[in-house]
Structure formats: C-alpha cells, structure tokens
Amino acid sequence: MxxxxxxxxxxxxxxxxxxxxxxxxxxxxxxxxxxxxxxxxxxxxxPNPFAQSLKAKKTNIIGTIVPRLDSYAASQTLIGIDEQLKEMNYQMLISNTSQSLEREIESIYSFANQKLAGIILLATEITDKHIQAFEAVNIPVLLIGQEHKEFHSLIHDDYHAGYEMGQYVLEKGYRNIAYLGVTEKDIAVGVKRKQGFKQAISEGPECQVHYYETEFNIPAAQASAYKIIKESKPSIFVCATDNIALGVLKATYSEGLTIPKDLAITGFGGYEVTEIIHPSLTTAKFFYKEAGQTAAKHMVDLVNERPIEKLTISKYEIIERESVDTNSKHIL
The missing domain is CATH 1.10.260.40 (lambda repressor-like DNA-binding domains)
Structure with a gap:
C-alpha cells in the first residue's frame, strides 16, 4: 500500500x-x-508523477471543486465553466467532495500538487482551514457562491434577490409568512437571502413572519413543512432554495391543501423542474451557467496575471408563476 x-x-x-x-x-x-x-x-x-513531470511548466488544467454533483446549481455552473474553458483551450478537472469540508481542503492541496494552473471552488462555507490552504498552495483561486475579501469571488446577488422577493410577497398581500431557510454557516443562502428579505419586510406594512431552518434536501424540507403548517398556519412559504420549496410542495399536497388558494410557495434558484411541475413555482432565478462561464474567463485572466475585479456579482430575475395567487391582495 x-x-x-x-x-x-x-x-x-x-x-x-x-x-x-x-x-x-x-x-x-x-x-x-x-x-x-x-x-x-x-x-x-x-510524489505524483504527473505533478513531478510538470514541475517547471504551466499547465492548462483548471481544478474545480464542487460540494455535490446532484445539484442543479452545481451542474449548470460546471457546464458553464467547462464550455468556456474549452473555448479558451483550457481543460477542467473536477473533484466532488460530497459536502465534506475535509475532502474539500484535501482537494485544494491535491490540485496544487498536480501543478494545476488554478482552482475554482464552488463554496458553501469558507473556514480558516480553507484560507490556510489557499495561502499555502500559492496558485490562483476563485470562489463561486461565497464572498471573501482576501480572494477573488463570483457571487449571486442573494441579498437583493431576497429583498425583491420580500417586496413581491408583500405586494401580493401576504401577511402571515413562513420563511424556511438554511444554516447561517452558508453566508450566501443562509444569511444574505434572509437579510434581504428581512429588510424588505421591515420597510413594508405590518405582518407576521416566522423564520425557520431546515436542510437543503427535499425530504428534510418536507418534514419541516409539516410541523410549520400545523404550528403557524402560514398563508405563504418563502423558501431559501427551490429544493426546499419542492419539499414544502410535497407536504402541502399531503395535508390536502391547494396551491396557491390555501397556501402559496416561492423559492430561489430557477431550477428547470420548477417550470415543469404543476403548479409551476414562483422563484428568484439565478443564471448559473452564465456565472460558470464568467468564472472560467476570470480564472484564465488570473492564471495569465491579468487584473480582474475582486468581486463579481451575477444577475437574477424574479419569475412569477402559478404557486402564488397574483390576485389575492386581500390575503392575511
């Protein structure tokens, strides 16, 4: 061995x-x-013979570290990165960490040992160990999805998407709201989306909002929704991701409720499935593939020591669909 x-x-x-x-x-x-x-x-x-043979050379391979492959956001981002890198005569090497921070750190060092030109990290959390690793490997690093002042980052506009979603919910007349989010260890999804939503609520008419946390997967969101429906009987669920919204949708049907008449639901992400399901889901759509393409361009700039902005913010769009009653100004 x-x-x-x-x-x-x-x-x-x-x-x-x-x-x-x-x-x-x-x-x-x-x-x-x-x-x-x-x-x-x-x-x-x-030592790795591939790395050894490249000791004094610059490769055209970009390492991309992803927390999970069974994610619409991750897969679309990877497609964008891969397509753009190919256009620029670079290759992508993927490391899937299965949401293990320890494997994430190991992947950073592994990519550096193989003398890859740079590393793109689809980040859910940036810890001290991440920072230590970035500083130790001394090759270009680009974060997608999370912001850090010391490193180049590309983020989705989570705060303003949350803010506009809050305005939208209030505009439609909903006043008894359940916000179903995730852990605040995830700054983008767990903190910024919620902060934006809270700000919009604070500027609007008086209403009742209960804030809850669940996990990113559909079964956990479904289990959380059962309890919330019984506890606070909200008129609308604002869910921090589309997957969470799908979990709430399943719970709602199991309780014999009709969407959007009895209960409205919104999400964040803009996954393709949200347009296919019935009722289709109102959501804040993020442009993951385009973000991946931009990240690839920025990484090649970094590899070639061309200046880029420290922070790039990707666009979003509120997509209004059937899961919200757009005529229910009277709802409380």
Whole structure:
C-alpha cells in the first residue's frame, strides 16, 4: 500500500499542509524540512508523477471543486465553466467532495500538487482551514457562491434577490409568512437571502413572519413543512432554495391543501423542474451557467496575471408563476 501525505505528516509530527507546502516547493523551517525528508525516506513516498513531470511548466488544467454533483446549481455552473474553458483551450478537472469540508481542503492541496494552473471552488462555507490552504498552495483561486475579501469571488446577488422577493410577497398581500431557510454557516443562502428579505419586510406594512431552518434536501424540507403548517398556519412559504420549496410542495399536497388558494410557495434558484411541475413555482432565478462561464474567463485572466475585479456579482430575475395567487391582495 502506497504512503500518503497524511502518513508523512504523522511520522514527521507536522500538519499535512506543511508537508504539502514542502512538496510544492514552499518555504519551511530547516528543522521541519529534515523531519519531512526523513519521513519521506522511511515511508518510501513517491510524489505524483504527473505533478513531478510538470514541475517547471504551466499547465492548462483548471481544478474545480464542487460540494455535490446532484445539484442543479452545481451542474449548470460546471457546464458553464467547462464550455468556456474549452473555448479558451483550457481543460477542467473536477473533484466532488460530497459536502465534506475535509475532502474539500484535501482537494485544494491535491490540485496544487498536480501543478494545476488554478482552482475554482464552488463554496458553501469558507473556514480558516480553507484560507490556510489557499495561502499555502500559492496558485490562483476563485470562489463561486461565497464572498471573501482576501480572494477573488463570483457571487449571486442573494441579498437583493431576497429583498425583491420580500417586496413581491408583500405586494401580493401576504401577511402571515413562513420563511424556511438554511444554516447561517452558508453566508450566501443562509444569511444574505434572509437579510434581504428581512429588510424588505421591515420597510413594508405590518405582518407576521416566522423564520425557520431546515436542510437543503427535499425530504428534510418536507418534514419541516409539516410541523410549520400545523404550528403557524402560514398563508405563504418563502423558501431559501427551490429544493426546499419542492419539499414544502410535497407536504402541502399531503395535508390536502391547494396551491396557491390555501397556501402559496416561492423559492430561489430557477431550477428547470420548477417550470415543469404543476403548479409551476414562483422563484428568484439565478443564471448559473452564465456565472460558470464568467468564472472560467476570470480564472484564465488570473492564471495569465491579468487584473480582474475582486468581486463579481451575477444577475437574477424574479419569475412569477402559478404557486402564488397574483390576485389575492386581500390575503392575511
């Protein structure tokens, strides 16, 4: 069984990031260097031959790290990245982390060890370990979906989408509202969308809003919706993602309620399925494929040391469909 960076780190008594920095040609202290070299000799560790052969060369491969592949947003973003990179004679290498932050960090170091030209991270959360890894690998990094002042980022306009959705709900006359969001560890979806919505509510007429949290998947949202319907009997659910809205939709039908007569629902995302289902879903549509294309262009600029803005904000659009009663100004 071949040895790994983890084996070297454990034997040398140092962090994996330190070993990775050493293998990647980064600076480490003399004592640390000797420990790592000794551990490499004892374990018989052999660096990735692909990375070794590219030691002094610039590749045309961009590493893209994605938290999950079974996501409409992720898949459309990846399509955009891939198509644009091909046009620019670059290739994409994907690492799926299955929503594991530990695997996400490992992927950053792995891509750097393979001497990839740059890394695009479809981020759900930026931790201190992410920042440490970005600084250690010393290659261009671009975040999609989350913003960080130290790194180039492309985000969706979550705050203003939430704000406009709040205005829309109030305009349609809804006053007993359930907002079903996600963990605030996710700044974009869990915080900014909710902040924008709250701001719009605070500027509007008096109403009752209950805020709840669930997970991103449909079954969890469905289970949450059952409890909320019984607890607060809202006239509308504002859901932080389209998947959550689909979970609420299932719960609503199970309770024998009619949409939008008995209960209205809105989402965020603009997934294709939301147009096909009946009733079709009112949602804030984000343009994921176009965002992926823009991210690919920006990454190639970074690789070639051309200046780009630190922060790019992608557009959105409120799509009005059947899940909201547009004639119900009287609703309370």
């Amino acid at each position: 071949s040895s790994t960076i983890s084996d070297i780190a454990k034997l040398a008594g140092v962090a994996k990031s330190t070993v990775s920095r050493f293998l990647n040609g980064g600076s480490v202290g003399e004592a640390t260097r000797k420990k790592i070299e000794k551990a490499i000799k004892e374990t018989g560790y052999t």
